[in-house]
Amino acid sequence: QKEVEQNSGPLSVPEGAIASLNCTYSDRGSQSFFWYRQYSGKSPELIMFIYSNGDKEDGRFTAQLNKASQYVSLLIRDSQPSDSATYLCAVSPGANNLFFGTGTRLTVIP
Amino acid sequence: EAQVTQNPRYLITVTGKKLTVTCSQNMNHEYMSWYRQDPGLGLRQIYYSMNVEVTDKGDVPEGYKVSRKEKRNFPLILESPSPNQTSLYFCASTGGELDTQYFGPGTRLTVL
Numbered sequence: 001q002k003e004v005e006q007n008s009g010p011l012s013v014p015e016g017a018i019a020s021l022n023c024t025y026s027d028r029g030s031q032s033f034f035w036y037r038q039y040s041g042k043s044p045e046l047i048m049f050i051y052s053n054g055d056k057e058d059g060r061f062t063a064q065l066n067k068a069s070q071y072v073s074l075l076i077r078d079s080q081p082s083d084s085a086t087y088l089c090a091v092s093p094g095a096n097n098l099f100f101g102t103g104t105r106l107t108v109i110p
Numbered sequence: 111e112a113q114v115t116q117n118p119r120y121l122i123t124v125t126g127k128k129l130t131v132t133c134s135q136n137m138n139h140e141y142m143s144w145y146r147q148d149p150g151l152g153l154r155q156i157y158y159s160m161n162v163e164v165t166d167k168g169d170v171p172e173g174y175k176v177s178r179k180e181k182r183n184f185p186l187i188l189e190s191p192s193p194n195q196t197s198l199y200f201c202a203s204t205g206g207e208l209d210t211q212y213f214g215p216g217t218r219l220t221v222l
Binding site for chain 1: 145150151152153154155158200204209210211212213214215216
């Protein structure tokens with residue numbers, strides 16, 4: 001069983017702060033790592049992906065990957081109330097397969 | 111517009127009454143999959159298909175069937191639904207340069 005672990009939260013941050021979301025995975029052969037955002041009752045929406053160790057930035061979002069520690073994180077800078085959602089970490093060993101964590105619920109307080 | 115569609119979006123049914131949830135994608139993707147999402151359990155894969163006439167079990171296939179007769183369609187069939195299949199179901203299609211997974215809008219199923 002390939003496991004992807006996330007802190008379920010809820011994580012609350014004030015508007016304008018940095019939100020830090022963490023994810024660990026068990027399969028060392030994992031190749032691709034994704035962060036999805038899911039609003040209540042809606043489908044997951046891809047916001048970031050990362051394949052190589054290090055940081056990847058896209059606007060207010062930064063994904064960080066450390067394969068040696070089997071750890072991937074998502075930083076959201078200048079958090080906005082519209083960022084309030086559940087964030088799903090997904091890990092792929094390849095061949096189109098994806099394994100999801102249970103998600104971290106983020107609340108940004110105005 | 112690239113999209114994955116599912117129907118119906120909401121369904122209330124009774125135990126044992128066969129139902130089908132349809133899924134269609136317009137991106138010419140080969141890989142499609144079905145997930146169910148339950149509180150505290152996250153997204154769990156039910157079945158996936160790597161191409162027409164090629165399907166395989168995911169993590170929680172019991173009580174479900176699928177078929178893939180055409181590339182664009184991947185219906186989920188519950189031959190004899192039971193209350194423990196009450197859940198939120200998502201169809202997904204994977205493809206493109208980055209193997210990105212695109213999700214349908216979801217189907218909320220209640221089995222009484």
